Amino acid sequence: MRGSDERSGSLFSYVDLEARVGVGHPLRPIREIANAALAELTGDFSALYAQRLGRPSIAPEKLLRAMLLQAFYGLRSERQLM
Numbered sequence: 001m002r003g004s005d006e007r008s009g010s011l012f013s014y015v016d017l018e019a020r021v022g023v024g025h026p027l028r029p030i031r032e033i034a035n036a037a038l039a040e041l042t043g044d045f046s047a048l049y050a051q052r053l054g055r056p057s058i059a060p061e062k063l064l065r066a067m068l069l070q071a072f073y074g075l076r077s078e079r080q081l082m
Contacts, residue, residue, distance in 0.1 A: 002049035005038075005059040027072075034068060 021027055038061045045060045070081045 002046060003056040003059045003062075005061040030068070030072075031065075034065060038064060 042061075049057065066078075066081060069075075070078070075081045
């Protein structure tokens, strides 16, 4: 089952995620481009997951955004990313 792509930043953090990244930071326009591309793929992602069986997974959009951050910051593993 496919998980949702909603942000829950306030669940584990007392500082708003938007406040952590500056207004002029280069990640902001990259995020807009990535979100636009991932929005076009939402239907394809939904078709790949079971509709009602199993536990919800991590949304593929979140995983792909994390992989982009990993590549941009030169992190060698998912452990370093976390």
